[in-house]
Amino acid sequence: MSSQQVRPLRADAQQNYERLLAVAARAFTREGAGASLKTIAQEAGVGIGTLYRRFPTRETLVEAVYRNEVARLCTAAPALVAESPPVDALRTWMEQFIDFMAAKHGMADALRAVLVSEDERMHTRGLLRDALATLLDAGVADGVIRPGLDPYDLLMGLGGITLIAEGPGQRDLALRLVDLLINGVRL
Structure with a gap:
């Protein structure tokens, strides 16, 4: 096997990997990137050695x-x-975006060290823009969303909402602002 090929994980190892990511996302949202790795491993139901085998560093x-x-x-x-x-x-996707940004906010300092490339950030924005385009296109085809909207504009609007409502207990405000944004794109 060449060094470029990666063997797929066993089913149980894949489940552990996915559980670690889910638990870590929640922990980083609550406590920031400094969340205890030992606690993350415990909440995921694995040993700290399993966490470090998959993720050798916090970064x-x-x-x-x-x-x-x-x-x-x-x-x-x-x-x-x-x-x-x-x-x-x-609307469901926008709620998920709010949650994503809350997790990202908790990891902000660590992400700045990891994602230093502007190309990397723009690539991620492009992926998110494409996901929004899928949602908008479906609404346009169904006759419920205005045609001609730029998904990137909507993405930036969502980003603004997450900045406004990033504090603790601000999710309700963010969701009310999402409703305003949705009303602005509807026919």
């Missing part, structure tokens, strides 16, 4: 959580469109 865990959350958010768009009316799918 690798932060980066993996960030990338996993971006991927989760991006893959959610087509699934939401398939299972919900377009406006409901858009």
Whole structure:
């Protein structure tokens, strides 16, 4: 096997990996990137050795959580469109974006050290923009969302909402602002 090939994880190891990422995302949202790795491992039901085997440093865990959350958010768009009316799918995705940004805020200092490239940040924005385009296109096709909207503008609006409502207990404010944003894109 070449050094470029990576063997897939066993099913139980994959479950541990995914559970570690989910628990770490919640811990970073609550406590920031300095959250206890020992506590994360315990909450995920694995030993600290398992955490360090998968994520040798705190930074690798932060980066993996960030990338996993971006991927989760991006893959959610087509699934939401398939299972919900377009406006409901858009609102659900926006709520997930608010949660993503809360986790990202908790990891902000560590992410600055990990994601230093402007190309990397722009690539992530492009992925999120494409996910929003999927949601908007479904709404336009269904006749419930105004055509001609730039998904990037909507993404920046969402980013602004998360900055305004980033403090503790501000999720309700963020959701009210999301409703205003949705009303602005509806026909």
